[in-house]
Amino acid sequence: MSIDLTHPHFGMIPIEYIVADPNQPRKTFDEDALAELSESIKQSGILQPILTRPVAGSDTDVEIVAGERRYRAAKLAGLTEVPAIVREISDAEVAIMQLVENHQRADVAPIEEAEKMRKAMDDYGFSIEDLCEKMGVKRRWAYSRLQLLQLAPEARAALTEGKVNASTALLVARIPVPALQEKAMSEILANNGRDGTMSHRAAQELLAARYMLDLDEAPFDPADAKLVKGCGSCQECPKRAGNQPDVFTDVDANTCTDPDCFETKKQTHFKIILTKAEKKKIPIFSDWKEMQEQFPYGTTVSGSDRLWGLQRLVNHSEMSSKSIHEALSISQLPKPAAYLVEHDGEPVPKYLKIDIQNALEKAGIARTEEQQAEHLAELEKAAADETDGSRAPGPAIPKTRIEETIAAAYDKYHQAVFSAIRDQLQPAHTAAVYRAMAARLAVAASTGGFYIEISNDVGETYDVDLAQHAEVESMLEQATDEDVCRLYIEGLLEPGRVHSSEIRDGEFVPDEDDSDMVSLYAALYKVARIVGVDTSELQREAFRDIETKPTKALAPDAAWPFPKSKE
Numbered sequence: 001m002s003i004d005l006t007h008p009h010f011g012m013i014p015i016e017y018i019v020a021d022p023n024q025p026r027k028t029f030d031e032d033a034l035a036e037l038s039e040s041i042k043q044s045g046i047l048q049p050i051l052t053r054p055v056a057g058s059d060t061d062v063e064i065v066a067g068e069r070r071y072r073a074a075k076l077a078g079l080t081e082v083p084a085i086v087r088e089i090s091d092a093e094v095a096i097m098q099l100v101e102n103h104q105r106a107d108v109a110p111i112e113e114a115e116k117m118r119k120a121m122d123d124y125g126f127s128i129e130d131l132c133e134k135m136g137v138k139r140r141w142a143y144s145r146l147q148l149l150q151l152a153p154e155a156r157a158a159l160t161e162g163k164v165n166a167s168t169a170l171l172v173a174r175i176p177v178p179a180l181q182e183k184a185m186s187e188i189l190a191n192n193g194r195d196g197t198m199s200h201r202a203a204q205e206l207l208a209a210r211y212m213l214d215l216d217e218a219p220f221d222p223a224d225a226k227l228v229k230g231c232g233s234c235q236e237c238p239k240r241a242g243n244q245p246d247v248f249t250d251v252d253a254n255t256c257t258d259p260d261c262f263e264t265k266k267q268t269h270f271k272i273i274l275t276k277a278e279k280k281k282i283p284i285f286s287d288w289k290e291m292q293e294q295f296p297y298g299t300t301v302s303g304s305d306r307l308w309g310l311q312r313l314v315n316h317s318e319m320s321s322k323s324i325h326e327a328l329s330i331s332q333l334p335k336p337a338a339y340l341v342e343h344d345g346e347p348v349p350k351y352l353k354i355d356i357q358n359a360l361e362k363a364g365i366a367r368t369e370e371q372q373a374e375h376l377a378e379l380e381k382a383a384a385d386e387t388d389g390s391r392a393p394g395p396a397i398p399k400t401r402i403e404e405t406i407a408a409a410y411d412k413y414h415q416a417v418f419s420a421i422r423d424q425l426q427p428a429h430t431a432a433v434y435r436a437m438a439a440r441l442a443v444a445a446s447t448g449g450f451y452i453e454i455s456n457d458v459g460e461t462y463d464v465d466l467a468q469h470a471e472v473e474s475m476l477e478q479a480t481d482e483d484v485c486r487l488y489i490e491g492l493l494e495p496g497r498v499h500s501s502e503i504r505d506g507e508f509v510p511d512e513d514d515s516d517m518v519s520l521y522a523a524l525y526k527v528a529r530i531v532g533v534d535t536s537e538l539q540r541e542a543f544r545d546i547e548t549k550p551t552k553a554l555a556p557d558a559a560w561p562f563p564k565s566k567e
Helices: 031-044 068-077 091-103 110-124 128-135 139-150 153-160 166-173 178-193 200-210 259-279 288-294 353-362 369-387 401-424 427-446 469-478 481-492 515-531 535-542
Strands: 009-014 050-054 062-066 081-086 300-302 338-341 347-352
Touching (some): 031 068, 068 081, 110 128, 110 139, 128 139, 139 166, 259 347, 288 338, 300 353, 347 353, 401 515, 427 481, 481 515
Antiparallel strands (some): 300 347
16 A cells, blocks of 8 residues: 555555554553443544544554544554544644543543643643643633642652542642651541541541641741741742632631641740740649649639639620630730640640739729629619619619529539539449430530540549540550549539529529530430439538528429439
8 A cells, every 4th residue: 555644634544554652641441441442432433533644754654643542442443544634733733632521521641631731831832721622621720730730759659559539639739848748648548547538528537637737726926937937928928828829729828838847837936935934934734733722722824714703794695605815815814924845845834823803804894893792882872763663764783693693502512513413423323424415515516516524633533644534545544444434524614604694583594595504404404313322412511601592493404305214
């Protein structure tokens, strides 16, 4: 056969004249799919011609531009010639044609497609916009595809081998540190010991929690360009999500994607704090029990502590739930009395409670003792005027002193019940207590944002630091069922503080919309009955000095959202 293939041509071409393109972006072909296509070709032939172009320096050879699958299947089918088109096509045009053809196929390997896109940009000067227009894709998709090229070798292998899909691999590719990529991918593949690979959603949650850090919550100043030499400011860093919006389309702008750098800055910041503390002769402790030898429990507070533990707040209902650091600016805070170094190295400032009280009074957030006395006198006078009818009509008066006193009595009562439960718990009670606690936990967890917190006074009863997981695990290995049950009680049943707004007609009535609080007090009383605590006697003792006592006992079981036990 004599065919001039150096010029445009259409017709049957011997298959021996056709050569594959060494720069073809597609390197992998599904063998089963090729076999199926080969059988189809045996039956019906090749319905769409293969597109080729002349090979420079050859009179016969042509190079495949589009249709390599058909070419391979034809060889499997034993064909000696195939229908083909020969056309003069530039390298740049070939690159785009192959990208378009492969993109239209469902089984193209994501990494191979990304490599061809990058090659087209590097070799022929195509912009990301050019590729989007030619391939008919959106800018976000194109950036996501190209981001896969940032995968570290092991993470890339997981994608190539089909262990993870492209969307999950993209989550890993956005981590800028190769070692962290490989660590993240290994966690995704391990899937916490479960069968199969972690789902995309689970992987997203994992990476958000461990590898995407909120700069708004950073203990250091993200704008400090001199904190760590060579690291610069977080605000201008390319590893900040907001500085790569096309890559981090679903991530908050002020997110750090380099946990190693974040940790370095954090630890450097901690060292600076401790160095300054040493110069100012401020005590530094690494063990809270050691600190309490110098600063007894109740004499110090942390910036995260809520204001409800302080006295004489001007606007109790609004301010009591705020933390000290939320209420007072840095300039308003007193000098720390000590620093307690946490397990992660963070030096937590501890302030004398009296100093914080004084700072609140100076800021106008709390009243002085003199101002409080005047305030209470005004309330009592207003209450007396309202009682004898001499008070002119007007807006409702604030809470009276008796309601605040009753609230304090309920606090005393609840703490007494809680302490009695801890003291009277016996091995025979554990099964029934666990059932009550399970109900309590279910309600608490359903409210969202629930977490177990052991107070310092409870923690003092243990020989281990309850904030140290390893110590707790070691303790539990030796603990009896009764000990474990007691730990559950201390984590789930410790009563909160009663506010005067919850005193109605002389008795404590928790807000029925606050299902967590309702379940807490219902469980407290239920467990008290199980272990045999005489709550009526404890209540009488707590209210002994109050003339206006509750007219009836609180019955939280009425609001308990679970069927009453048959116990």
